[in-house]
Amino acid sequence: MFFVRNHLPVPVIDPKKYQLTVTKVGSTKQVNLSLEDLKRKFNKKSVVSIVQCAGNRRSEMVTIKPVKGLNWGAAAISNASWAGACLDDVLKRTGIDIETVDAKHIIFDGADADPTGHNYGASIPIEMARLLKKDIILAYEMNGKDIPPDHGYPVRVIIPGVVGARQVKWLNKITLSDKESTCHWQQKDYKGFHSSIDWHNVDFTSVPPIYELPVQSVICEPEAGSVLEDDEEVTIKGYAWSGGGRGIVRVDLSADGGKTWHSAELSPTEQPLYKTYAWTFWEGTIPLPKDHKGEVEIVCKAADTAYNVQPDNVEGIWNLRGVLSNAWHRVPVKVPKS
Amino acid sequence: MFFVRNHLPVPVIDPKKYQLTVTKVGSTKQVNLSLEDLKRKFNKKSVVSIVQCAGNRRSEMVTIKPVKGLNWGAAAISNASWAGACLDDVLKRTGIDIETVDAKHIIFDGADADPTGHNYGASIPIEMARLLKKDIILAYEMNGKDIPPDHGYPVRVIIPGVVGARQVKWLNKITLSDKESTCHWQQKDYKGFHSSIDWHNVDFTSVPPIYELPVQSVICEPEAGSVLEDDEEVTIKGYAWSGGGRGIVRVDLSADGGKTWHSAELSPTEQPLYKTYAWTFWEGTIPLPKDHKGEVEIVCKAADTAYNVQPDNVEGIWNLRGVLSNAWHRVPVKVPKS
Structure with a gap:
């Protein structure tokens, strides 16, 4: 596809x-x-x-x-x-x-x-x-x-x-x-x-045309609005990528909207310094906050080999053509009541 | 110096x-x-x-x-x-x-x-x-x-x-x-x-060592805590720079903490695509919010030729060694009462 x-x-x-x-x-x-x-x-x-x-x-x-x-x-x-x-x-x-x-x-x-x-x-x-x-x-x-x-x-x-x-x-x-x-x-x-x-x-x-794109990471699983299987941890999967052939050095995951972070496992782990043209897959299983009220926001953000990071919020990068949208990816999910 | x-x-x-x-x-x-x-x-x-x-x-x-x-x-x-x-x-x-x-x-x-x-x-x-x-x-x-x-x-x-x-x-x-x-x-x-x-x-x-640094911009004038000369506009000056020889395509200025943005003038305006190793100076005179209460937060942020941007807040990039600190530069200043 x-x-x-x-x-x-x-x-x-x-x-x-x-x-x-x-x-x-x-x-x-x-x-x-x-x-x-x-x-x-x-x-x-x-x-x-x-x-x-x-x-x-x-x-x-x-x-x-x-x-x-x-x-x-x-x-x-x-x-x-x-x-x-x-x-x-x-x-x-x-x-x-x-x-x-x-x-x-x-x-x-x-x-x-x-x-x-x-x-x-x-x-x-x-x-x-x-x-x-x-x-x-x-x-x-x-x-x-x-x-x-x-x-x-x-x-x-x-x-x-x-x-x-x-x-x-x-x-x-x-x-x-x-x-x-x-x-x-x-x-x-x-x-x-x-x-x-x-x-x-x-x-x-x-301003000049867009050529290279900035660093990007996205949560693919779970999808927004889905109901998690248990109320203690969540397995999150997604992709990350950066322009200019820069590799991904780190993907950070949070299940409390960005207060506490965890490290994702990257695949592949070894990436060429200037020729990482394919995307990087990542995955992590992280704890849910104990005080959740049936809903949590899971978040991911990546850093590339130049330690470029994603901006926190889409407000600061909004633009008339809706391009370069690479803020922290935030996905609200529902947590079963135990 | x-x-x-x-x-x-x-x-x-x-x-x-x-x-x-x-x-x-x-x-x-x-x-x-x-x-x-x-x-x-x-x-x-x-x-x-x-x-x-x-x-x-x-x-x-x-x-x-x-x-x-x-x-x-x-x-x-x-x-x-x-x-x-x-x-x-x-x-x-x-x-x-x-x-x-x-x-x-x-x-x-x-x-x-x-x-x-x-x-x-x-x-x-x-x-x-x-x-x-x-x-x-x-x-x-x-x-x-x-x-x-x-x-x-x-x-x-x-x-x-x-x-x-x-x-x-x-x-x-x-x-x-x-x-x-x-x-x-x-x-x-x-x-x-x-x-x-x-x-x-x-x-x-x-994680690998830091080599290239991410995009950076800083307000040099006015300094934090200074009292502005008038209560209608402020002239802001500073520097911007990015790692890997990437030039600066844009510096954005705000006098209301990041709600409204203005464009700074860059110097030099023409920059080599991959060999902009020196810093870029920038300057802009922008209106102060009419409803200020004697204090405003002026802010700058830059985008480089790969359209990397600065993160909004330092919280999201805090790290144990205090490196790579490139959040939006926020400077509180005092405004004379008219």
């Missing part, structure tokens, strides 16, 4: 006619690659990576003030094994060396278009492409099979550690440029503002 | 007798370099970088529960221009290629020793040394002059974006190893635990 978030209708692409165009602004050279070219002319490279929508857990922000966007719970994040050609290899074969190219951004355009003919698109800064270069993949496989239509068939770009919005589906053009993508979702969306900025006073040019 | 934090007495080192030893565990080869060697045989490289003590703002944690450590306000952080030989160049000249060397950590030992003869030391993972390799400096100059004795004369290592504790002063040995430094400050200090871990139940092996 993998979450689906598309901004425009899913395009139907004939794999025999598929073409990926690679070019650079100001250059007359343009290279076209077929799906077969991507599969046969380049080594197949795999990466296991989360894709997370910036609007994951937006539903918690909605409880403070309305926001624009889909009312996501904590499920706008999924993990898969992706395989395809390495962006760096493809650029090299088309005469572009990512280390020396005279460009500031790499623009990705999708085949999905709005009624006026504008395509979905996004870009990343060239420094990001350099840092991640061996791990950015023009993926034609998801979990060992063709990528399903909803996820970008036949080719999408996978940029580990970066917000889903930049990992363009139905990828059909890569452009090296001195400018960012001019696309709506790059310029007028997916940016983080403080809680007093609303649609009347927002200046989208005042 | 630059803060001073030393764990052991400042050693007196004769610059003519100074030697830096470079070696690898398991190798019989050992290279000794004099101060003149470092100055003459290698290009001089500069970097402007913060050094921050992990205990900066520990005094706020002390208000919750006692912690071990110096009672720092928000001044255990300073910025300087450092110059010296690049670690990568020095290792290369001694026959060690940082990209291919068979080692997991780089250990730095200082000349400062405790009464039993144990020296101060620290290490960083080899991946960190690779990522930062051109920016790690064996510095013999601070702001264009010899490094003062308190700051590591004649040589200290500068590792931008990383906690001060790993940037060993009076550096006299560099060792490539499969193991971390066995030093007290690497193994039994400078790690981040949750608020319910105390000296009775702490297991120092359960």
Whole structure:
């Protein structure tokens, strides 16, 4: 199961006619690659990576003030094994060396278009492409099979550690440029503002686009409102993740709303320092407060390898687009009366 | 002015007798370099970088529960221009290629020793040394002059974006190893635990050492308790910084304890994506609440380029060593009665 978030209708692409165009602004050279070219002319490279929508857990922000966007719970994040050609290899074969190219951004355009003919698109800064270069993949496989239509068939770009919005589906053009993508979702969306900025006073040019996402952890079990099995302890399970490939060093659990904390067991325990692109699962069994009155609030929060932590409350991070919702995850549950 | 934090007495080192030893565990080869060697045989490289003590703002944690450590306000952080030989160049000249060397950590030992003869030391993972390799400096100059004795004369290592504790002063040995430094400050200090871990139940092996520090912002003016000049607005100034070279995308200011936010002006506005090692200054003039009763709480918080934010309250991040204190900075001030 993998979450689906598309901004425009899913395009139907004939794999025999598929073409990926690679070019650079100001250059007359343009290279076209077929799906077969991507599969046969380049080594197949795999990466296991989360894709997370910036609007994951937006539903918690909605409880403070309305926001624009889909009312996501904590499920706008999924993990898969992706395989395809390495962006760096493809650029090299088309005469572009990512280390020396005279460009500031790499623009990705999708085949999905709005009624006026504008395509979905996004870009990343060239420094990001350099840092991640061996791990950015023009993926034609998801979990060992063709990528399903909803996820970008036949080719999408996978940029580990970066917000889903930049990992363009139905990828059909890569452009090296001195400018960012001019696309709506790059310029007028997916940016983080403080809680007093609303649609009347927002200046989208005042902050950069969201690329890396901040540290996140979520309780998956038990669900909100569920009745626990006993009144002495609770087993809690969930996931944690951080952007930029940062691993998870700690997940803290509380059954008294954050007064007392316990440590969760992490899986995997060993994580690469800068390339933890997959999520971390965690689990812990912790005591319930003795003075509970039939209801308790269970809470989790994580710290990543840069010791970034989650903010305590959603009020302080509320923003008009309901993105970057990573406050402590609080889940109210019912406790049986003994 | 630059803060001073030393764990052991400042050693007196004769610059003519100074030697830096470079070696690898398991190798019989050992290279000794004099101060003149470092100055003459290698290009001089500069970097402007913060050094921050992990205990900066520990005094706020002390208000919750006692912690071990110096009672720092928000001044255990300073910025300087450092110059010296690049670690990568020095290792290369001694026959060690940082990209291919068979080692997991780089250990730095200082000349400062405790009464039993144990020296101060620290290490960083080899991946960190690779990522930062051109920016790690064996510095013999601070702001264009010899490094003062308190700051590591004649040589200290500068590792931008990383906690001060790993940037060993009076550096006299560099060792490539499969193991971390066995030093007290690497193994039994400078790690981040949750608020319910105390000296009775702490297991120092359960989390990795602090390397990169999380995002931080601090109000420098006005100071706590000061009386403002007028009762309609306040001009607030301060610094912000994040670990790992991440820049600052936003600083938010509030004069009502965090209910309403305003944007500060940042300086510099243009920041490199992964190499913002110096601090960011910020300033803003914001309205005071009309219904103030002679006192207001001014607050700042920052977001970095990975959209990491500061936690709301110090309670949630309190830890036994009083490190990583980066909650919203809250400063109570008095307002003249009009």
